[in-house]
Amino acid sequence: MENCKKIIELFRDGEYINNTITKQWKYIINEEWVYDWVASHHEKYKLVGKIIGFKYQVGDYLDWHKDNQYGRNIDMTGGIVLNSDYEGGLFEFDDGSFLDQTIGNSFEMSRDVLHRVTEITKGVRYSLHYKLNYKNKQNII
Numbered sequence: 001m002e003n004c005k006k007i008i009e010l011f012r013d014g015e016y017i018n019n020t021i022t023k024q025w026k027y028i029i030n031e032e033w034v035y036d037w038v039a040s041h042h043e044k045y046k047l048v049g050k051i052i053g054f055k056y057q058v059g060d061y062l063d064w065h066k067d068n069q070y071g072r073n074i075d076m077t078g079g080i081v082l083n084s085d086y087e088g089g090l091f092e093f094d095d096g097s098f099l100d101q102t103i104g105n106s107f108e109m110s111r112d113v114l115h116r117v118t119e120i121t122k123g124v125r126y127s128l129h130y131k132l133n134y135k136n137k138q139n140i141i
Contacts, residue, residue: 005082007034010053011055012027014055022063024054024060027055034051035047035051038130041080042078045078052130053127054126055126056086056126058120059119060120061118061119062116064114064116065115066112066114066115067113074133075134076134078131079106080127081101081103081127082103083103083126086120086124086125088119088125089101092117092118
């Protein structure tokens with residue numbers, strides 16, 4: 001939980017995204033210690049690309065989507081919820097179930113899973129998201 005608080009402090013110089021699917025702040029997290037901490041949560045995967053921080057304020061949301069529409073050749077999506085002092089902001093799957101949003105818990109999911117983050121009604125929600133590939137993935141040419 002201490003790492004989660006330190007990571008939230010890194011949410012500076014972000015870009016506000018406001019389009020047909022989302023309203024949220026986006027941050028690129030470049031610190032090596034964060035990369036190492038995130039990687040330690042996913043032993044059978046390797047991180048691909050950058051770690052993205054998302055900040056949702058009251059009224060912000062992420063509508064229904066699949067992550068495979070944002071890049072190919074990626075096996076899984078991963079994430080970590082960084083705080084809990086907000087209302088709304090539920091990570092919901094299309095079957096009506098919800099992600100366990102315990103602070104510091106990581107998750108992995110297939111990139112073809114339909115999901116959303118419901119609108120924030122109180123407070124601010126912080127999370128990390130990133131792409132994962134299997135460490136033992138065979139490269140087929």
